[in-house]
Amino acid sequence: MLKEMPQNSRDWSELKKEMIERGDGDAKWREGKTAIYVFNAGEDVAQVQKEAYAMYMSENGLGPLAFPSLKQMEDEVVGMGLNLLHAPEDAAGNITSGGTDSINMAVKTARDYALANKSIEGQPNIVAPYSAHPAFDKAATMMSLELRRIPCADNLLADVAAMEAAIDSNTIMLVGSAPSFPYGLIDPIGDLGELATRQDVWLHVDACVGGYIAPFVRMNGADVPPFDFEISGVCSMSADLHKYGFCAKGASTVLFRSEALRAHMIFDCDDWPGGRMVTPTLAGTRPGGAISAAWAVMNYLGTEGYCAKHKQVTDAREAIENGVSQLGFHVLGEPMLGIVAFSHPELDVFAIYKQLYNRGWFTSLTTDPKALHLMLSPYHLQVTDIYLADLRDAIEAVSAGDSDAVTEARYS
Numbered sequence: 057m058l059k060e061m062p063q064n065s066r067d068w069s070e071l072k073k074e075m076i077e078r079g080d081g082d083a084k085w086r087e088g089k090t091a092i093y094v095f096n097a098g099e100d101v102a103q104v105q106k107e108a109y110a111m112y113m114s115e116n117g118l119g120p121l122a123f124p125s126l127k128q129m130e131d132e133v134v135g136m137g138l139n140l141l142h143a144p145e146d147a148a149g150n151i152t153s154g155g156t157d158s159i160n161m162a163v164k165t166a167r168d169y170a171l172a173n174k175s176i177e178g179q180p181n182i183v184a185p186y187s188a189h190p191a192f193d194k195a196a197t198m199m200s201l202e203l204r205r206i207p208c209a210d211n212l213l214a215d216v217a218a219m220e221a222a223i224d225s226n227t228i229m230l231v232g233s234a235p236s237f238p239y240g241l242i243d244p245i246g247d248l249g250e251l252a253t254r255q256d257v258w259l260h261v262d263a264c265v266g267g268y269i270a271p272f273v274r275m276n277g278a279d280v281p282p283f284d285f286e287i288s289g290v291c292s293m294s295a296d297l298h299k300y301g302f303c304a305k306g307a308s309t310v311l312f313r314s315e316a317l318r319a320h321m322i323f324d325c326d327d328w329p330g331g332r333m334v335t336p337t338l339a340g341t342r343p344g345g346a347i348s349a350a351w352a353v354m355n356y357l358g359t360e361g362y363c364a365k366h367k368q369v370t371d372a373r374e375a376i377e378n379g380v381s382q383l384g385f386h387v388l389g390e391p392m393l394g395i396v397a398f399s400h401p402e403l404d405v406f407a408i409y410k411q412l413y414n415r416g417w418f419t420s421l422t423t424d425p426k427a428l429h430l431m432l433s434p435y436h437l438q439v440t441d442i443y444l445a446d447l448r449d450a451i452e453a454v455s456a457g458d459s460d461a462v463t464e465a466r467y468s
């Protein structure tokens with residue numbers, strides 16, 4: 057896959073035109089027809105993201121002494137995250153490049169904590185529900201840990217008793233999701249917290265896709281169960297700014313109950329001729345723009361703005377739930393946040409998915425059980441009727457015998 061670099065420089069205006077054209081075949085997220093990958097909180101938020109990102113685009117979060125501005129913005133973003141998630145006064149955290157990064161750092165921290173404080177003999181392991189994100193597999197692969205995925209209970213939530221049975225003296229972490237990505241349902245974090253305390257095991261709550269929506273949905277009046285540092289067994293959390301925090305991509309938070317726990321994350325190296333290098337997360341260079349854009353969006357929206365945007369998300373989800381139920385689908389569990397998945401008792405949802413795709417929709421699927429899956433944005437409230445109409449057409453096509461279907465739930 058070699059390609060020769062152009063010999064001569066080219067006009068930016070010409071390149072810009074070409075780049076816009078290259079996007080023609082992409083998913084139509086600006087029309088609200090994408091319910092994965094992109095969070096569309098409106099033009100005003102996008103403008104704040106862009107301008108705030110550009111302002112600190114060249115600055116580097118690796119150098120807090122050179123750029124105290126970024127350090128201060130990171131501390132304030134992390135502080136707001138910790139406060140939203142009921143962390144105690146001594147809690148601490150960092151901005152990372154994304155959920156996978158946050159999860160990897162939390163696993164590394166839990167491992168180093170266990171190695172320092174427990175008698176681990178042999179390969180350390182992590183006990184997680186089947187519904188946990190593949191980022192835990194990635195972390196386990198990179199750190200030579202064993203990941204024990206435990207089947208979910210019939211209600212698709214973490215099976216706490218089965219997870220307890222899988223714990224042994226080499227278990228360094230228990231995982232719960234708030235919510236899980238496939239089902240959009242919040243695991244019983246209270247029960248997992250009791251288990252973690254009883255067994256003296258680190259509990260990580262993966263709130264990558266819930267951390268910056270669940271607190272506001274609760275403020276809007278929903279009965280969201282306790283899922284965060286309010287539960288005393290929770291040692292760490294991952295919460296993505298670039299998902300329901302509506303910040304620019306490349307921003308998540310990894311949060312710890314105490315500075316003493318976070319200390320196990322920090323990498324401190326002096327054994328080279330370049331001087332001592334201390335980095336909290338995996339990255340060396342850290343894009344200043346991702347930090348400044350997160351700070352700007354959080355302050356731009358404030359609690360009031362997030363409550364309003366997330367009301368649109370949950371209103372869209374409720375409209376979809378009602379609509380798909382009328383079309384004969386079965387909503388998985390009782391979703392409360394921005395993700396909803398729904399199965400069909402007779403029709404092949406992989407075929408329905410293909411029909412929707414042919415009508416311009418880029419959405420997703422779950423495999424166990426087979427279901428259609430949507431991760432909703434505020435903008436979707438404006439297009440729920442279009443989605444439901446296209447879904448009705450899709451059902452008709454499949455019922456009429458059109459068997460064109462996707463062969464697997466795969467998007468990359």
Ligand SMILES: *Cc1c(COP(=O)(O)O)cnc(C)c1O
Pocket residue numbers: 153154155156157159189191233235236237262263264265296308
């Ligand atoms: C998105 C997601 C992740 C991974 O986050 P990235 O930012 O895509 O790396 C982890 N866990 C859950 C539950 C998620 O939804």
